[in-house]
Amino acid sequence: MDEIRWGFVGPGRIARLVAADMQHVPHARLSAVASRSPQRAQEFAREFGAERAHGSYRAIVEDPDVDALYIATPHPQHHAIALAAIEAGKALLVEKAFTATVAGAEEVVAAARARGVFVMEAMWTRFQPAVVRARELVEQGALGQVRLVQADLGVDKAFDPADRLFAAELGGGAMLDLGVYVVSFAQHFLGVPDRLEVVGSLAPTGVDLEAALLLGYDDGRAATLLTSLRQPSPGSARVIGTEGVIEVPPRFHHPHAVTLVRRGGEPELIEAPPLGGGYSHELIEVTECLRAGRPESSVMPLEDTLAVQRLLNEACEKLGVHHREDATVEV
Ligand SMILES: NC(=O)c1ccc[n+]([C@@H]2O[C@H](COP(=O)([O-])OP(=O)(O)OC[C@H]3O[C@@H](n4cnc5c(N)ncnc54)[C@H](OP(=O)(O)O)[C@@H]3O)[C@@H](O)[C@H]2O)c1
Numbered sequence: 648m649d650e651i652r653w654g655f656v657g658p659g660r661i662a663r664l665v666a667a668d669m670q671h672v673p674h675a676r677l678s679a680v681a682s683r684s685p686q687r688a689q690e691f692a693r694e695f696g697a698e699r700a701h702g703s704y705r706a707i708v709e710d711p712d713v714d715a716l717y718i719a720t721p722h723p724q725h726h727a728i729a730l731a732a733i734e735a736g737k738a739l740l741v742e743k744a745f746t747a748t749v750a751g752a753e754e755v756v757a758a759a760r761a762r763g764v765f766v767m768e769a770m771w772t773r774f775q776p777a778v779v780r781a782r783e784l785v786e787q788g789a790l791g792q793v794r795l796v797q798a799d800l801g802v803d804k805a806f807d808p809a810d811r812l813f814a815a816e817l818g819g820g821a822m823l824d825l826g827v828y829v830v831s832f833a834q835h836f837l838g839v840p841d842r843l844e845v846v847g848s849l850a851p852t853g854v855d856l857e858a859a860l861l862l863g864y865d866d867g868r869a870a871t872l873l874t875s876l877r878q879p880s881p882g883s884a885r886v887i888g889t890e891g892v893i894e895v896p897p898r899f900h901h902p903h904a905v906t907l908v909r910r911g912g913e914p915e916l917i918e919a920p921p922l923g924g925g926y927s928h929e930l931i932e933v934t935e936c937l938r939a940g941r942p943e944s945s946v947m948p949l950e951d952t953l954a955v956q957r958l959l960n961e962a963c964e965k966l967g968v969h970h971r972e973d974a975t976v977e978v
Pocket of ligand 1: 656657658659660661662681682683684687688719720721722724742743744769771811817823824
């Protein structure tokens with residue numbers, strides 16, 4: 648494929664930011680957008696230069712001039728759209744959290760593999776140039792053995808039961824929205840843990856407001872992680888090894904630089920700002936994977952997505968939060 652024709656599903660807050668970054672993606676163009684409302688689709692198409700505006704999700708799934716769909720609905724509305732799109736053979740970039748449930752994530756991954764369709768979670772952090780540099784340094788042995796990851800991500804969000812961040816039917820709660828970043832970051836640098844402990848509190852709507860997580864590995868490695876909708880926190884991260892530390896400054900999920908401190912050495916600032924708003928890199932990854940005919944991203948593989956989803960839902964369950972996929976999505 649010479650050029651990847653993208654379709655956007657769910658023209659909300661994040662879709663606008665990602666669409667604005669499309670200009671930084673070679674061999675790609677915004678071809679179509681779909682909303683539950685024809686008017687919202689048309690407004691988005693006009694603003695971002697999409698050629699076609701669809702007034703239903705079904706219409707974009709069936710659009711023959713779309714190669715890849717970006718799913719930007721709330722989390723419980725990813726699953727049904729992803730399954731319909733895979734059935735139609737469309738490649739997918741699916742916003743984080745990938746789904747609302749583990750069963751939903753497993754079903755989407757199984758369908759993608761059975762149909763031979765490319766699917767990737769939109770975990771943009773992994774593609775930030777500064778995070779890529781951190782990963783390279785770790786792989787080159789700059790930290791020795793990585794023993795500990797710390798990360799926090801909290802916002803001060805006024806409680807509103809109708810806001811998707813607090814509404815149970817929209818997959819609300821800190822864990823799936825922000826916790827996904829700290830958990831995915833830890834999993835990226837440490838792998839899948841052997842156990843998980845969590846302490847947290849709930850909002851009046853029954854979703855998680857804040858949580859402290861401990862990921863434990865049988866050999867003594869660990870990750871200590873915080874997430875919150877109740878109070879802001881710096882949003883920094885560090886990867887600590889036997890021979891050094893990498894500090895990822897706020898906000899660590901889209902940093903412009905990292906600092907390497909080798910044991911006994913001076914801090915080395917490594918600047919690597921993102922292109923555009925930082926969403927360009929995940930779009931470039933999918934576009935390049937599709938052009939090269941790769942079945943999956945090696946940076947954000949589906950096994951990692953499943954591992955992270957299992958941890959998120961285990962933490963939610965332990966806090967008493969039971970997520971569900973939305974079976975009523977019209978697609
Ligand atoms: N990577 C990031 O930095 C980042 C940042 C924010 C959010 N996200 C992720 O992106 C997804 C969407 O978040 P957002 O903040 O953009 O949400 P949003 O502003 O509420 O937009 C979501 C869109 O989904 C569509 N939708 C479909 N079913 C819906 C339903 N039952 N209720 C409400 N909207 C529904 C709506 O569009 P139509 O009705 O017009 O079809 C809506 O505009 C979430 O999974 C979130 O975690 C990622």
